[in-house]
Structure formats: structure tokens, C-alpha cells
Amino acid sequence: AQKITQTQPGMFVQEKEAVTLDCTYDTSDPSYGLFWYKQPSSGEMIFLIYQGSYDQQNATEGRYSLNFQKARKSANLVISASQLGDSAMYFCAMGRNTGNQFYFGTGTSLTVIP
């Protein structure tokens, strides 16, 4: 069974500090992709960053980077220099080459403290 696990229901970070949001996944497929989305209180889902299972380097997008450890099946999101606007729910998701379903974790609520 495919599964995404986010073990941190809530996280707090001081403004301008870095924070890591954890994500582990379970799949037997060799080809898959991992995504992070942000969902502010307004409700829209915003794509942040993507990591492919065959990518040799960790993905980076501005202040977002993905710490991909394939052997440990983890894909943690690192947000550097946190801003107040980063306060939101963050979801890790996985898609596979052998199917069309996408699997989301239960999310982590991040609060940035001024």
C-alpha cells in the first residue's frame, strides 16, 4: 500500500529561522515523485516543490528545499528564513509512474512567531 506519513501535527518557528517539516513515504515502485503543497487558512493548495525518485540532487525552489533520503524513504521540506506569511498547513504528497492516484499526508500546521 502507498502511504505518506507526516508525524508533526503542529510546528512553531521563530521568524527568520529555518524549519524542517518531516515526511516519510512507503512505496515499492521504483519511479515516483514527491510534492509539497502549502494550504493557507484561505484554503487554496499551492505547489511548492517537487522531487523525482531518480533525481540525483535535492530539489530547491527559493527558500524551499527538499532533503531527500531515498534509502530512508524520507522527503523533508526545509523552509529557510521563515516569514509570517509561511504560517499555513503543509502537505506532502506522492505520485507514481505505475498509477494515476496521488497520496497526501495528514499535514503539518506551521506557525511562524514574530
Added chain:
Amino acid sequence: DTGVSQDPRHKITKRGQNVTFRCDPISEHNRLYWYRQTLGQGPEFLTYFQNEAQLEKSRLLSDRFSAERPKGSFSTLEIQRTEQGDSAMYLCASSNGRDRGFRTPQHFGDGTRLSIL
């Protein structure tokens, strides 16, 4: 890029009634997904279309649920004989998967919030 549009934004109905939601994806996107999200949870996959073909349906999608994408553009999700447990946010997402397939990020609409009285 006008974004993914969903209508209505909110729907309140009595148990047992039928409801239909509409999703207009980004115009050049060939992939369209429906998800259900309940409070405090991540989106749960319901179904997937590639152009007009429905290629994947979750076991969550009981026979009361049906989705269509007749011309490969907009899609509708119908729930028949609604139940209390159907109360949720229904999200639609689209992507242009022609080059990168499932690797392409999905663009989400703002969702339709369904409340069953």
C-alpha cells in the same frame, strides 16, 4: 492562466438530495483530478481523467458518486442520495502531463464546500 475554477463555492443541502459540482481546469491541461478533504486531513484522491477518459477511480468513490469530463475540458462530480458523511471540501486539480506525466505539479481550485443537513 486563469486558474482552476470550481462552482459553487458552497453547497448546503438536505440528506438524500443529489448535488453536482463543476470544475473548469486550466485550458491546456489534459489531466484532471477530484479530491475530497475533511477537516484536519489531507486531500483524498477520488478520481482522475486524462482528456475525456476516466482512468482511475478510488475505492472511496462509491456508486453514489459519478464524475464526467465529456469533452476533455470541464468536469462534473455528482453525488446522489447524499449522506452526512459526504460533508467535506471537494477539490479539483489539473495539470499538463503531456511532457512529464505524473511528475507535473497539480494546480488546485478553491474547492466546493458541501454541508449536509
